[in-house]
Amino acid sequence: RKEVEQDPGPFNVPEGATVAFNCTYSNSASQSFFWYRQDCRKEPKLLMSVYSSGNEDGRFTAQLNRASQYISLLIRDSKLSDSATYLCVALGSGGYQKVTFGIGTKLQVIP
Amino acid sequence: SQTIHQWPATLVQPVGSPLSLECTVEGTSNPNLYWYRQAAGRGLQLLFYSVGIGQISSEVPQNLSASRPQDRQFILSSKKLLLSDSGFYLCAWRGWGTEVSSTFGSGTRLTVV
Numbered sequence: 191r192k193e194v195e196q197d198p199g200p201f202n203v204p205e206g207a208t209v210a211f212n213c214t215y216s217n218s219a220s221q222s223f224f225w226y227r228q229d230c231r232k233e234p235k236l237l238m239s240v241y242s243s244g245n246e247d248g249r250f251t252a253q254l255n256r257a258s259q260y261i262s263l264l265i266r267d268s269k270l271s272d273s274a275t276y277l278c279v280a281l282g283s284g285g286y287q288k289v290t291f292g293i294g295t296k297l298q299v300i301p
Numbered sequence: 302s303q304t305i306h307q308w309p310a311t312l313v314q315p316v317g318s319p320l321s322l323e324c325t326v327e328g329t330s331n332p333n334l335y336w337y338r339q340a341a342g343r344g345l346q347l348l349f350y351s352v353g354i355g356q357i358s359s360e361v362p363q364n365l366s367a368s369r370p371q372d373r374q375f376i377l378s379s380k381k382l383l384l385s386d387s388g389f390y391l392c393a394w395r396g397w398g399t400e401v402s403s404t405f406g407s408g409t410r411l412t413v414v
Contacts (some may be wrong), residue, residue, distance in 0.1 A: 198344075219398045228390055233391055233405035236347070277345065281399060287333045287352050288360075289395060293344030 194280050196292035202254060204300050207268050211295045213278035214260045220280040223261045225252055228275045228294060237263075237276070268299045307392045307406030308360030309407035314413055318364075320379040322409050327373065332394040334375040335403065336367055339389040351375060387413045 196213045204208045215223075223240035238245065240252040240261050251264040261280070265272055275294040307324045318396060326332050336348040347360045349367035357367050364383060368376045371407060392406040 222401075224318070224402050231389075231410075233408050235405070236402045239400065239402065250403040273342075278405075287395075288347070288350055289333075289335060289393075290347050 192292075194278055194292040196278060196295050198293050198295060198298040200298050202298045202300055203268055205268055205270060207299075208264065208266045209268055209297060210262055210264045211259050211276055211278075211297075212262050213280075213292050213295075214248075214258075215278075215280035216259070217280065218259060220257075222281045223254060224279040225250075225261075225263050226277040226279065226291070228277060229272075230272075234277055234291070235294045265297075267296075270299050271301060273297055273299045303394070303404065305392065305394050305404055307409060308408055310407065311362045311410045312412070314385055314411065316413055320377070320382050320386070320411070322377040322390055322392075322411075324375045324406055325373055326394045329373070329394070329396065331372060332396060333371060335393040335395070336375065336377045337393065339391065340386070341353075343388075345391070349377070360395050367386045368403045382413045384413050387411055 194215050216246040226234040227237045228234040237248050237270040238252050240254050242254055249266045253262045275296045278292045279296040304327045333352055335350045337345045338348055339345050349357055349359055351357050351369045354369055365379050390409045393403040395403040
């Protein structure tokens, strides 16, 4: 079983829509979680960390559900510039130096 | 501030030729270092990671190898490239601690012909 699983999409949404991605992780002892954004042919860049209580950064909201072992990313009022691939990361315990990414979910925001 | 350098940006190599990609980090000490590969339209595959000089963990058996001769230098090598080695190679560094995220270099796009 993969350590982190994501729906690769693509998710095609109209401008202004709200879209949510989920990411499931297999290691119940995972301690920290992140969302990254990757533009086409570029390196991934940190979008936001995911905290236990959930956190928000502008139009972006990240949440953690430890019971069901998934993290989510909610994007409100989608912009054309949000079109990218969104990658999730779950760091395991006892070897948190090993960092594996989900396959990424591709988002295309349509005018 | 910390910066990560990765070169070259693009590389075209014939099948069977050797490979050496270098990654260096500035502004930090004893970073965790990572090599990833992303094939066209695919996810990030962790190839190697290193927690210190000379300490390399391999995630995927293949014809690639990695070395960390200095604290902030990470090298990816191959003696003989295969067509399947084509992809986008990314180096990343990360500090210590469970709440610390990774920072990526700008990547090397390798095409094996």
